[in-house]
Amino acid sequence: MKTSKLHIAFFGSSLVSAYWNGAATYYRGIVRALHARGHHVTFYEPDAYDRQQNRDIPDPEYATVVVYEATEDAVHRCLAQAAAEADMIVKASGVGVFDELLEREVAKLRSDDRLVVFWDVDAPATLDRVHANPNDQFLGLIPLYDLVLTYGGGDPVIRAYEALGARQCVPIYNALDTATHYPVAPEERFACDLAFLGNRLPDREARVEEFFLRPAAATPSQTFLIGGSGWADKPMPANVKYVGHVYTNDHNAFNCTPKAVLNISRESMARYGFSPATRVFEAAGAGACIITDYWEGIDMFFEPDQEILVAKDGDDLAAIIATLTPEQARTIGQAAYRKVLAAHTYEHRVEQLEQVLNGEFVKGEVVKDEVVR
Template structure:
């Protein structure tokens, strides 16, 4: 069975937080017999910052961000059993909706939203968006978070069905490693600079750091070079996926800060949450509804409502306690939140939907 998947990038995590999610889901689906072609545009210098070679479990087509190249890749949708257009591709997002029209009659058509709260806010603000019209003719919306609020919102906008496929961990990719002095810190944060998260990062990370001159803070991610920071913060720029395990395994604790819309909606654990847990990190996350669905607060994750609580939680940590929390988090995600488990769910869903479409067309 063939999947045509149109997304931001499989090969590069540069300005592309969904990379490990795509890799985890698609790689695990390959083990179940699905053959995926992933189409990604050559934009934002992602191809110059690849952190993965083309894998043997997916065919990757990198296309120029031009109308003619777009037409070529859209036309290939006709060869697939399942056609997926993800949110936030970054080039010709509206025009890529044409892949659904190019798909054959018995294909399964899916919009896969990797930033559902933001996408929903955009559609509510602009009722004439092409995506909003396209929803009415799709078989399914999948999201990588959002829970009941997002499901209800998509149904209200006309989606036939909306099902969250949550982030998870690939234990072969994210696992504990030896400490690396490049990432030594009391608290580390890995996050690209984005407008809808910057103020929260100030509140939960930069301002606490400014009040803690005797602590060490490490910031990784793109876009922060011109940001004013306290001397206690060391900024190291983009951190490739190959270094994520060391980044998560080395500090005393690792911080997760949600984007505004995801924190407000809840039920939206970022990929970083599972990457850190998979590496056995002691994770501190900002508070959001539904966190207990994934990790137990106080036992497998520490939850902070503001910057002062981040500092209070740090003050209560030593290496032994941090290691206990990290080990508990790793046990939980390996038992309940792996991409192999997510892929089994997606495999069953795809097969059920394809059977329904075949039955409908035969009637």
């Protein structure tokens, strides 16, 4: 399918609100870059989970946003509108309302002149779910989609989806949105030695205890800061400050101010590997010195010890933060900043997506001399 000026209908959790919605900045980066390359996106999102009451942005100029009531009738009306207008219909994972209905009905809309795509923004969790339940309806739907795109996961996720019958599975990794994430002046409210930003989720909490709270307790002379929803009643050492939900317009200051910024993967993403969080690229785009928990595939994106620091456990993290100097942190942050601009922006990712849609991308390699059909 040639990609000149596609009309894309995108069913996702929310484009306009990052409230309990970590995928928001990923969606914004992808959709903004699609718009810049001449495509039109209508983003359908449900009015659910108080997201509309906690918007980060107004309706953006780079997409048409349709907020629908969290009812079955409203879903069907949006599906009918998408079928009438779109060349490509995307069902993202984790919409949060009527996901099973959307998975079924979007798959039915496949035709000779319309692609249907399942875009999995949490492939490890989806794959774990269907492997654990042979009666999961999604197992029978996977082969019906023209394409499965994923937030990450590398070869382990590709092989897993292909084994379940996917026609093609391609990771479209997180990246930097240069329009929204960039270096800014530091702000005193985010001053600390190490900051972590992430919502409290069941398969992340144990890793936050290991990679953040235990090192904080072990290094009382260092200051720590945690942002995100859900942590208010979590016991924390005295040298940890909790700042609550951090709106996206504060992310740059949050990343630029601390000596270092910590990335902690959710357990399932760490287990599959090759799943850098959006915030890794956002922090790099602000010139932050990033410390990440270990997961396979880090060196596909940043060079350990030069562009990113890697901790294999809490003891490792405590040793890193205790010895890291501000000068070392600045050097590493600047190296990450150069790398992310050169190789990891959403413009890079959407160029790859267009190659996939044009049949010019096979198993991670762009075919230069022939078009694969």
